[in-house]
Amino acid sequence: MRDLCAAAVDAATGAGAEYADARVVMKRDQLIATKNGRVDRMTDAESEGIGVRVLVNGAWGFACDRRLTADGARNAAIRACTFARAAAGKHSRALAPVEIRTARHESSVERDPFAVTLREKVDLCLRADAALQGPDVIVRQTMVRARREHKLMLSSEGTEVEQILTESGAGIDCSATRDGVFQVRSYPSAHIGSSCQSGWEYVDGLRLVEEAPRVAQEAAALVRADPCPSGVTTVVLDGDQVALQVHESVGHPTELDRVYGTEASYAGTSFLKPADLGSLRYGSEHMNITADPTTPGGLGSFAFDDEGVPAESTRVVEAGRLTGFLTSRETAARLGAGHGGSMRADGWNRMPLVRMTNLHIEPGEGTLDDLLADVDDGIYMETNRSWSIDDKRLNFQFGTQVAWEIKAGKRGRMLRDATYTGITPEFWGSLDAVAGRDSWQLYGLTNCGKGQPGQSAHVSHGAAPARFRNVQVGVKT
Amino acid sequence: MSALEVARAALNAAGEEAEAIAHSERSGLARFAESEVHQPTLIENVVVTLRVVRGNRTGVATTNKVERDGLAELAQRAAAAADSAPADDSFPGLAPGADPPQVDGYDERTAALGPDDQARLAAAAIDAAGDMPVYGFFTSAVSELAVASSTGLTVEQRMTDATALVVAAAEGCSGYAEHTAWRADDIDPAAVARESAEKAARTKGAGETEPGTYRAVLEPYAFADLLDYFSHDSLGALGLLEERSYLSGRLGERIADEKITIADDPLDPQGLPKAFDFEGTPKQRVLLLDQGVARGVVWDRTTAARARNGASTTGHAGPLESRDWGPLPYSLSVAPGEAESVDELAELVGDGIYITRLHYLGVIDPREGIVTGMTRDGTFRIRDGKIAEPLVNLRFTVSVPDLLREVYGLTRNAALVNSQNFYGERYPYGVLTPALAAARFTITGVGSKPGI
Numbered sequence: 001m002r003d004l005c006a007a008a009v010d011a012a013t014g015a016g017a018e019y020a021d022a023r024v025v026m027k028r029d030q031l032i033a034t035k036n037g038r039v040d041r042m043t044d045a046e047s048e049g050i051g052v053r054v055l056v057n058g059a060w061g062f063a064c065d066r067r068l069t070a071d072g073a074r075n076a077a078i079r080a081c082t083f084a085r086a087a088a089g090k091h092s093r094a095l096a097p098v099e100i101r102t103a104r105h106e107s108s109v110e111r112d113p114f115a116v117t118l119r120e121k122v123d124l125c126l127r128a129d130a131a132l133q134g135p136d137v138i139v140r141q142t143m144v145r146a147r148r149e150h151k152l153m154l155s156s157e158g159t160e161v162e163q164i165l166t167e168s169g170a171g172i173d174c175s176a177t178r179d180g181v182f183q184v185r186s187y188p189s190a191h192i193g194s195s196c197q198s199g200w201e202y203v204d205g206l207r208l209v210e211e212a213p214r215v216a217q218e219a220a221a222l223v224r225a226d227p228c229p230s231g232v233t234t235v236v237l238d239g240d241q242v243a244l245q246v247h248e249s250v251g252h253p254t255e256l257d258r259v260y261g262t263e264a265s266y267a268g269t270s271f272l273k274p275a276d277l278g279s280l281r282y283g284s285e286h287m288n289i290t291a292d293p294t295t296p297g298g299l300g301s302f303a304f305d306d307e308g309v310p311a312e313s314t315r316v317v318e319a320g321r322l323t324g325f326l327t328s329r330e331t332a333a334r335l336g337a338g339h340g341g342s343m344r345a346d347g348w349n350r351m352p353l354v355r356m357t358n359l360h361i362e363p364g365e366g367t368l369d370d371l372l373a374d375v376d377d378g379i380y381m382e383t384n385r386s387w388s389i390d391d392k393r394l395n396f397q398f399g400t401q402v403a404w405e406i407k408a409g410k411r412g413r414m415l416r417d418a419t420y421t422g423i424t425p426e427f428w429g430s431l432d433a434v435a436g437r438d439s440w441q442l443y444g445l446t447n448c449g450k451g452q453p454g455q456s457a458h459v460s461h462g463a464a465p466a467r468f469r470n471v472q473v474g475v476k477t
Numbered sequence: 478m479s480a481l482e483v484a485r486a487a488l489n490a491a492g493e494e495a496e497a498i499a500h501s502e503r504s505g506l507a508r509f510a511e512s513e514v515h516q517p518t519l520i521e522n523v524v525v526t527l528r529v530v531r532g533n534r535t536g537v538a539t540t541n542k543v544e545r546d547g548l549a550e551l552a553q554r555a556a557a558a559a560d561s562a563p564a565d566d567s568f569p570g571l572a573p574g575a576d577p578p579q580v581d582g583y584d585e586r587t588a589a590l591g592p593d594d595q596a597r598l599a600a601a602a603i604d605a606a607g608d609m610p611v612y613g614f615f616t617s618a619v620s621e622l623a624v625a626s627s628t629g630l631t632v633e634q635r636m637t638d639a640t641a642l643v644v645a646a647a648e649g650c651s652g653y654a655e656h657t658a659w660r661a662d663d664i665d666p667a668a669v670a671r672e673s674a675e676k677a678a679r680t681k682g683a684g685e686t687e688p689g690t691y692r693a694v695l696e697p698y699a700f701a702d703l704l705d706y707f708s709h710d711s712l713g714a715l716g717l718l719e720e721r722s723y724l725s726g727r728l729g730e731r732i733a734d735e736k737i738t739i740a741d742d743p744l745d746p747q748g749l750p751k752a753f754d755f756e757g758t759p760k761q762r763v764l765l766l767d768q769g770v771a772r773g774v775v776w777d778r779t780t781a782a783r784a785r786n787g788a789s790t791t792g793h794a795g796p797l798e799s800r801d802w803g804p805l806p807y808s809l810s811v812a813p814g815e816a817e818s819v820d821e822l823a824e825l826v827g828d829g830i831y832i833t834r835l836h837y838l839g840v841i842d843p844r845e846g847i848v849t850g851m852t853r854d855g856t857f858r859i860r861d862g863k864i865a866e867p868l869v870n871l872r873f874t875v876s877v878p879d880l881l882r883e884v885y886g887l888t889r890n891a892a893l894v895n896s897q898n899f900y901g902e903r904y905p906y907g908v909l910t911p912a913l914a915a916a917r918f919t920i921t922g923v924g925s926k927p928g929i
Contacts, residue, residue, distance in 0.1 A: 033801075039562050041800060044554050045539035049522070063519035063592075066541045079519050079592060083505070086596030088603050089513025118561030126563070139719045177720045182844035261929050262510040264612035265644045266898070268836065269929055349520050388839035388872075390851040395872050395924035397849050399841050419841065421872070421922055452508050452614050453518055453899030475874060475921050 001162070004073045005154035008052045011077035013156050017054035017061075017084070019095065020077065021155040023306060024050045024068065025348035030114065033143040034125040040141075042118070049348035052076040056084035058091035062351040095329040096339040098309050100157055105303030106164040108296065109199035113146030113168045116200045124170075124208065131212030132174045136220045139175040143193050144168075144203055145446075147458075151306075151348075159308035167299060167458065169195025169444060170203045172212055176219040183222035183416055185401055187211045189240050190384045195444040195458065196297045218402060221414055228403050228418035230474035234378030235420055236371050236467045241400055242434075243443035243461035244384045246361050249424040250282070250289050251459070253393035254316050254324070255342070256331035257354040267450045268391030271424065272322065274335055280322040283428025286364055286466075289317035291326055291342065293357035299444045299458035300344075300357030307352060309341040316359070320428070328354050346455035353451050358442070360462035364434035368465045371433050373409040379473050380404045380411060381418050397421040397475060420473045427468060435464040480523065480621035481633040483543045487525045488625045490548035491555065494530040496571045496626035498755055499523060499543075500796070502903040504618030505592050507599035512610050514599055519592055524902055526797055529555040530571060530627075534562045539797065569782035572790075574629040577759040580743070582750035587637035587661040588619040598666045602643050605667035609674040610929070613643040617661050620903045624757035634752045638905035640895045641666035644854055645677040650867075651927040652676025653698065653834045653854035657895040657907055659749055676833060676855045680927045683867040686858065686920065692829030692885075693918035694822045694859065700811070701894035701908035702835045703848060704739070707877040708806050710843035712741075712765050714780035714788065715803025723846040723878055724771045733769040733881035736814060740764050741775055741793070741806035742909070748808050748893055749905045753792060760792040765806065769881075777804035798901045807896075811910040814887030822914035824862040825885035830871070830918065831857040831864050846877040851924055872922030883916035 005022035012020035026048040033041040049066040050073050061084025065072035125142040132140035147167040154160045171193015173186035188194045188206055196202040237245065252258060253270040261269055272280065293301050293311035302311055307329050316324040325331070329340035331354060343352040372380060386399035403418035404411045422430075440462055448457040478486070480499040487497035501523035508516035526539040529552070536558025540551045590598075599615040616639065623633035639661035645652045654672035656664040695703070707723075709716070716722035723732070743751040743760040751760050756778050764772045776784075777794035780803050793804035816822050823831060833855030841847045849872065856868040888911040895907045 038565050038567065041537075042535075042558050042562055043537050043539060043797065044558060045526075046551075047524070047539075047541050049541065059513075060515060061517055064521065066522050076519075083507075083517040083519055083592040083596060086593045087507065087514035087517050088509065088596060088600035089515075091513060093515075118558060122561055122563065175719060175721070177844075180726075180844065182721060182842070260510075261610075261612060261646075262515055264510060264646055264929060265508070265614065265642060271925065349522055351516055351518055353516075386839040386841045386849070388837050388849045388851070390870055390872070390924045391836050391853055392925045395851060395870070395922055397839070397872060397874070397922070399839075417842065449898070449900065452516065453504075453506055453520070453616075453903075454901075456900060 001152040002154065004050055004068055004070065005152055007070045008050060008073035008077040009154055009156050011074040012052060012054045012081055015078055015081040017056050017081055019055040019156055020052065021153060022050055022052045023151055023153045023348060025149060025151040027149045027347055029147050031145045032121045032125055034129045035141050036139060037129055039122060047347060050076055051348045052080045053351055054080045054084050055093060056081050058093050059084045059087045059089065064349040093330055094333045096332040098329060098339060100159055102160045103303060104162045107166040107197050109166050111200040113200045114148060128172050128208040128212050131209050132172060132216045134216035134220050136176040136178045136223050137174045137216050138177055142172045144170040153306060153308055155308055161304040161308050163302060165197060166199065167195050168198050168200050168202045169193050170206050170208055172208050172215060174216055174219045176223045178223035181223045183219055184385065185215050185219040185222060186383055187215045189443055190401060192446055195299055195446055196442060197299055197301050198297050222402055222416045225414040225416040228379065228415040228474045232470055232472055234375045234467065234469050235471040235473060236375065236378065236380045236465060238382040238465050239441055239463040240383050240443055241381055242361060242466045243463040244387060246359055246461050246463060248387060248389045249393055249396055251356040251359045254326050255354045256325040256327045256335060259325065260331060263450060266452050271392040271394045276322050278323060281320055282317045282322050282425055283320045284431045285319045286431050286434055287317055287320045287428050288362035290360050290362060291316050291357055292360060295358040297442055298358035298460035300460055305341050305343045306345045307340055307343040309339060312341060326354055326356060344457055346457060350455045353455060355457045356459040358460040361434060363437045363440040363464045365436045367439055368435055371435055371465055371467045372406055372411060375406045375409060378406040379418060380406050394424050419475050420471050421475050422471060430468045430470055431466060432469055433467040440464040481623035483523055483525050484623040484625040487527050487548050487551060490552040491527055491529055494627045496528045497525055499525045499623045500902045501621045502618060504616060504903055505595035506614050506616035507595045508614040509599055509603060510612045512603045514596065527551050527555045529559045531559045533564050533566060533568045534559045535568060536562055567783050569778040571626045571628045572630055572757045572778060575632060575757060575759050577632050577752035578744055580750035580752045581746040582659045583635045584637045584660040587617055587639055590617045590661060602641055602666035602670040605670040606645055606674045609645045609677055610647055611643050611645050611670055615641045615666050618903050626757065630757045632753045632757050636905055638749060639664050641669045643670045643673040645673040646929045649926050649928045650677045650680045651854045652680060655698065655895060657893050680855055680867040683869045683926050685923045686868050688920045688922060690917050690919045692826040692916055694819055694826055694831045695913045696819065696833045697892040697894050697910045697912055698834045699832045700913045701910050702838060703877055704809055704908055705896050706838045706840060706848050707846050708809060709802050710840060711846055712774050713803050713805045714774050714776040717774050718780060718784060721843040723844065724774060728771050730771055731769045732771050732878050733766055734884035735768040736884045736887060737766055737769050737881050738812035739766040740810050741808050742810040743808040745810060748810060748909045749907055751808065754794040755796055756794040758790050758792040763791045775804045775806045780804055796904050807906040809908040813889050813891050813911040816886045816888045819888065819912050822886055822888065822912055823859045823864050825914045826859050827862050829859045831859050848877060849874040854927060869926050870924035871920045872924055873919060874921040875919050879917055880915050885914040887911040887913050
């Protein structure tokens with residue numbers, strides 16, 4: 001791997017690049033999914049290749065080659081330089097300095113997910129699938145997955161970083177219908193389960209089979225539940241929905257490339273401006289957000305990002321004030337603050353982008369019950385179902401799979417079709433409590449999209465239940 | 478090696494009952510922001526997926542290592558997966574040999590475009606926007622899809638596609654335009670940029686409007702996005718079988734205005750033609766809504782077998798990464814109407830809103846076809862039958878069938894709107910649709926001003 005990267009970097013600098021980096025990536029993804037007692041998908045995908053990024057006269061170029069050969073590496077480098085030379089613009093892109101390091105890093109794994117037999121994985125899925133059976137349940141789904149990414153990055157500045165990152169994940173869900181009402185319930189999270197940078201011990205610990213009957217019962221209860229009413233009220237969100245709220249309304253807007261507009265044509269921009277750093281009131285004093293690629297088990301954990309910048313924890317929002325952005329070396333240089341550290345690429349054939357790593361809301365105090373106890377009349381919402389937010393990450397509308405009314409500090413009747421909507425800084429300004437460390441956990445998402453061509457990132461969010469006052473809920477047509 | 482050669486080599490490596498799907502891509506995408514190219518990406522890849530069949534057990538493995546050793550390893554992994562899979566009585570078997578229809582969709586000149594050309598065409602868009610900063614891309618690609626199986630099936634298709642997309646934006650204003658075609662010569666990046674910049678200039682000084690239900694004109698970009706989201710749950714067989722679809726229990730019923738006819742038409746040269754699906758089954762045109770009446774959904778072999786109601790595949794199995802959705806209509810086509818222009822549609826509306834484009838849609842209730850999202854890059858009030866003052870971005874929450882229930886008109890000309898976001902392997906698809914004027918479009922919130 002190292003020799004291929006060196007061949008690419010040498011070819012690029014020989015062709016006139018003032019900077020070049022090359023990444024060899026070998027990735028394996030395994031997925032087993034069942035539906036209604038049948039194996040629905042069983043895939044085992046390998047992909048390998050080299051991606052070469054160059055700066056020529058201040059302009060970026062990127063090309064890749066699936067062949068792990070010296071010819072393939074050099075060819076990619078030359079094509080990247082050609083593309084950079086042809087690129088329109090004035091170009092004066094600079095990179096923040098980085099400490100030159102040679103390092104190797106590997107995820108901590110107790111039980112190698114690829115050593116777990118397919119039979120064991122299928123058996124787990126089918127047992128969980130069977131345990132999801134229940135009244136009105138028409139679709140039962142289970143999923144287990146594993147990924148290993150082995151990559152080596154080498155730059156013309158001398159950085160050389162080899163990393164092996166392993167993920168495991170799983171989830172179950174079921175759909176129920178009754179009298180034309182359609183509802184979904186999931187565990188441990190919505191949207192393709194939840195994943196962790198971990199061995200198979202993470203999946204073992206989820207206890208899918210044991211959780212399945214509760215999931216089925218709640219799905220059946222949901223199709224009999226009343227719709228969530230509309231109104232302005234106090235909302236308590238579970239950790240899963242808080243994680244998504246952090247992702248969409250803090251993570252994406254603090255990506256500095258979006259702030260500078262480079263995602264304007266697809267994912268959108270940000271309501272934040274560079275000058276907001278250090279001064280903008282993002283939310284209440286209970287709001288503390290940290291970007292931390294060193295979090296054990298986080299899907300966004302690494303020792304070095306895909307520009308070779310060492311991982312470090314950064315406070316993005318402190319006591320409600322904006323204190324940091326997620327940056328690349330280029331955007332950090334443009335801002336004149338920071339040094340990058342959030343650049344990640346979706347495999348060998350995509351250019352690194354500013355991405356979330358692990359973005360956490362720091363815990364407060366107490367438990368979910370403590371949060372509910374201080375609500376006379378409100379709604380408790382659990383597990384994301386739908387999500388939408390505008391291109392500046394201001395106006396959002398999210399829905400959850402299930403909700404309960406809160407009356408006199410206690411959970412009341414179950415409600416379906418719960419949604420809430422708001423404007424980002426106003427909503428975070430209404431945060432008046434986050435539950436404590438014991439209620440805080442990691443939620444791993446594997447479907448964060450950005451970039452053209454599109455890239456999918458895996459990120460984690462540490463979150464705990466949180467309470468927001470004066471929130472608009474129950475928006476319907 | 479061509480995709481078909483890769484597929485055959487994988488099939489040979491398996492040496493047993495199996496199906497191989499090879500998918501190759503050679504593409505260039507010159508992405509720009511602030512009128513400078515900042516994310517220029519050249520991709521070359523070929524991926525082969527092998528499905529080994531042992532009785533009614535199947536195992537699937539995928540690789541991009543298509544030389545001899547890589548394919549041998551692929552065959553081993555697929556066979557191991559088949560051995561670990563439980564028997565599936567509903568497995569329909571591999572597709573039989575087929576003679577797919579001859580379709581357009583490949584253009585030598587487009588296939589020949591290289592990085593210099595892609596950069597030049599991006600520059601043409603940037604230059605045409607003048608002083609207005611632009612954000613977008615020009616991309617072109619040649620991709621190949623081939624399916625070979627032990628049933629004797631051998632099909633292959635070469636496809637080209639190109640898109641120029643431009644968001645013209647500055648403080649307080651933004652516009653959008655896009656051209657997509659399988660012939661790059663049919664695309665004029667400069668015209669795209671001019672359309673986008675002209676739209677952006679008209680959005681300066683955007684104001685708010687009260688939430689409520691409005692009459693509306695939707696440009697093809699907006700209507701295509703809504704239909705694409707609606708189709709995932711409601712216009713494929715899996716959604717129907719799992720009762721997520723709005724069409725569940727409504728086939729044969731009138732669910733939309735009689736002006737609305739929607740088909741999936743993969744054979745239409747105005748779209749991005751496809752000859753066969755990812756199971757190798759020849760593509761068919763499928764009527765989904767006929768003059769407002771729900772007529773059907775699209776099928777693949779798996780859903781047809783599971784339906785046990787005589788359904789048969791229509792050739793709509795999708796790429797592996799999209800299989801969770803089941804078969805999908807990748808070539809949605811809305812029958813045009815009589816209106817000469819969007820201005821004529823605005824006259825039909827009289828008083829309402831005009832929507833260029835949507836952003837970040839989310840399905841709230843699949844069974845009712847309820848979708849939320851934001852308008853973006855060109856929202857206007859319609860007053861006295863004219864497109865009037867600009868509006869800020871608006872949150873909407875609409876039931877797509879409700880939107881289609883009362884339609885004032887559609888334009889005579891349809892536009893091909895790109896629907897792929899270039900994740901995974903390149904598979905060009907889009908929605909061919911006219912602009913639409915409808916009676917009910919519900920605004921549920923007010924967002925920010927357009928622009929950067």
